Amino acid sequence: MDSPPRSSVIIIGAGISGVSAGKVLAENGIKDMVILEASDRIGGRIRKDSFGGVSVELGAGWIAGVGGKESNPVWELASQSGLRTCFSDYSNARYNIYDRSGKIFPSGVAADSYKKAVDVAIENLKSLEANLVGELIEPPSSPKTPIELAIDFILHDFEMAEVEPISTYVDFGEREFLVADERGYEHLLYKMAENFLFTSEGKILDNRLKLNKVVRELQHSRNGVVVKTEDGCVYEANYVILSVSIGVLQSDLISFRPPLPASDQFLSCFAGLSMAKSMSKFPSLRAVKYIRVHAACALQLLVKRWKAEAIEKCDVMVYTKIFLKFPDKFWPCGPGKEFFIYAHERRGYYTFWQHMENAYPGSNILVVTLTNGESKRIEAQSDEETLEEAMGVLRDMFGPHIPNATDILVPRWWNNRFQRGSYSNYPIISDNQDVHDIKAPVGCIFFTGEHTSERFSGYVHGGYLAGENTEFLLKDFQWRNSICQCSLYILHIFDGLIGPAEAILSVAFSPDRRQLANGKHLVSGIKAGELQCWDPQTGKPSGNPLVVLILCGKVFAVDWSPDGHANSPGCDEPE
């Protein structure tokens, strides 16, 4: 059985966020990492497949946010790799709305319906906001006719229900480019992996990347994390970066021991606060500062809805692109015809279509996008049934004589236990607290992934930037290293004073909060002011005071400077 040595960091998941986190760690000198990926490939929700003679993107297809004041980092990666892309102009779709008899709605009708749908969306938002402050505003009338339903679907489901201003557009620009490259969107991940993993001829051969490793359990304590996989392997590390999707976090695939904190653990913060209060007389300026900082952190915790609740609250969007291959082309092509809409009395019923002639001329492929309830419905039925439905819709639009599709590809993101959906979808009115809570580390477990991106959740660049943002882990890493060094001196100081050194260390680093009583003993030892540090070189007392602050059962601060250097703990001033 595989039981490798303890590593500094285990990254769980090799999607774009996991791979970009690995790259940043390696750039910062942390190379003893292990990447555990459940599937047999890297990429996660960036995934290509061969279909109808070309490479199609089952997951992320577009690089969204191009041409603005800042450069989208994913666009930069794509440019460096020479990834082939096509500009997508959705704006014409509204002039290609078909009814069930195959007629295109006159542009005036379509424009009026669009305006009405936008007005309704704004009214809806106002009424939601008013409800929050207890005002009563009549909710606007909901869309009823097929064209209204179709446009409502495009605005809310297809365009992700983001509220203006959309951060991606504000920061990176409003243009979107479809990836149309035989190497696939996932080629960007291989290019990134080349920077820190051993690769040869386009393959990753590095032993630190472990595929087909389904993580089922995370045991975490102040000493680190023990990770157990479905095949019975056990991995240990000082830290874990968990990059699985929000859908996976909501499922029972991974169990946490102890469980992720829920609101009832606020009580332990009170314990921490009272201890901080009792220590505040201690005559060390830095100690007082840390007491202030960490007491404020604890207070912040008190108002948090906290981890488990925050994870549960986040919506998961299911977004499915169904690919259909035809022997001939029967749909209109040319400028302004790439996207078209089907208006049906059932909202979201095979509504949004795209032909792939711009991406791959002559490929004779159509793509239809379904979301949420409709996605789940077609995932549960056979592909033959889906093909029949899609053909019925196409015959409504283009007549009874069109040829049957020769092939169909239906991705199943909802039923994939390593995804459980397509991307996170935070509520329209959100105070960012949920995303903060979802992102906040729990002990040695750090969370990343598109769902932890405050500004770009749901996007590839959101995942990329979230993975890159390992600063908080690096800080903690440095802090823990200093704690470990100091622990040797704690041994010197306390040995013989209040018990055997091992016992004291186990108090300082014990995951068990009940041992806080002993922790107080340790603190009161310091408070008595009888303690001296020992210079490791000379073995003589150095005269510098040592401060250990234990808050919420965790060692937060060590203020000790035998060589004039202060060791800074991992928590900054609260914002």
Ligand SMILES: Cc1cc2nc3c(=O)[nH]c(=O)nc-3n(C[C@H](O)[C@H](O)[C@H](O)COP(=O)(O)OP(=O)(O)OC[C@H]3O[C@@H](n4cnc5c(N)ncnc54)[C@H](O)[C@@H]3O)c2cc1C
């Ligand atoms: C259909 C679809 C269309 C999309 N379209 C776009 C688009 O056009 N533009 C855009 O910017 N974004 C799009 N997105 C969103 C984008 O794909 C994601 O935001 C991004 O890829 C998420 O990356 P990630 O690293 O956060 O997560 P993931 O890519 O999900 O990576 C997480 C990894 O964790 C692994 N994993 C899960 N459970 C375990 C476990 N127990 N043990 C070990 N490993 C595990 C998974 O296999 C996966 O590889 C789309 C997504 C989908 C599904």
